[in-house]
Amino acid sequence: MKIVYMGTPDFAVQALELLYKSEYEVVLVVTQPDKGRDRGKKVQFPPVKEKALELGLRVSQPEKIKGNEEFIEELEKLKPDLIIVAAYGKLLPKSVLEIPRVGCINIHGSLLPKYRGAAPIHWAVINGEQETGVTIMHMEEGLDCGDMISKASTLIGKKTTAMLHEELSILGAQLLLNTLPGICDGTAERVKQENEKATYAPMVFKKDGHLDFTKSPKELEQFIRGFNSWPGAYAILGEENMKIWESYDLEKENGSAIGTITKVSAQGIEVSSGGGTLQITKIQMPGKKPMMVSDYLKGNKLIEGTLLK
């Protein structure tokens, strides 16, 4: 089996590595172009490129695919049996989807048809879902709408997006390897997605992390967990951005104005929010590392009554 692997971030690294160790032959790794300078220094390679180079695999980084005749020809010449896509970052045109003999399959970080799109894990956490998972599916034109082949799920509980990212990348890689034999010999089942149940999980950006304290403590806690570790939730304290890494819903009434710091202790910072009290326990100030509030207070002061915006 000749396989072309397409993926970009950390989420896609695990599957590449497992594939490499398996009996399948990875003939080409396609990933996004290198990013701009990292804090003014060196260029950053996408994680998948790093891994591919380490494994000695051929890497291709087309700027765009649609209409890129040169790249599509290159793919056709390889005559891959299968293309596997994991968080590549761009939609593939029909001309590419039709190249491999067996087809194109995708590892997606949600239990489809829920959370189609770029940030399925983030939104599952933010929305307070009980569980999430990975789905292996056939690719069709359109966003994450192809027939499903297999799924694996996990409980969310109090896990952060970062934790689920790692967990699901491993789960997805294992599921892929378990599912591949059936895909190759055509015995794998195909289940149509119930389109009317589909939801969309758009990309999240740094500016989306600004906390809105009119929301309930429960929603805020989920939001903060969903934005951990990237892009990070934050509130504005004075003139500075205070990034918030961990919080709890105290399930306690709070009569103060929304956003007011009502109590400061080694346990955390209590903030009045929609219908209750949120306790912030781990924060990060600009230029500093993330730290527990108890550590922050050893050398800094926080006055009760201050307003977070």
Place this chain on the structure above:
RNA sequence: CGCGGGAUGGAGCAGCUGGAAGCUCGUUGGGCUCAUAACCCAAAGGUCAGAGGUUCAAAUCCUCUUCCCGCAA
């Protein structure tokens, strides 16, 4: 060479207009107490990131290096 913050005892910080290294917390020992994460007393613990330079004297000024982080991408 995108902009900027930072590196000081275990932790978080102050000191940085140069002249004997400090605060809060923690740790250890002791005391008080029915008791305590509370209080009181005492002690240990730092080559001030590294390398050069200026100076009678550098954590503090100048140069270079390494590492951490925020913003922008």
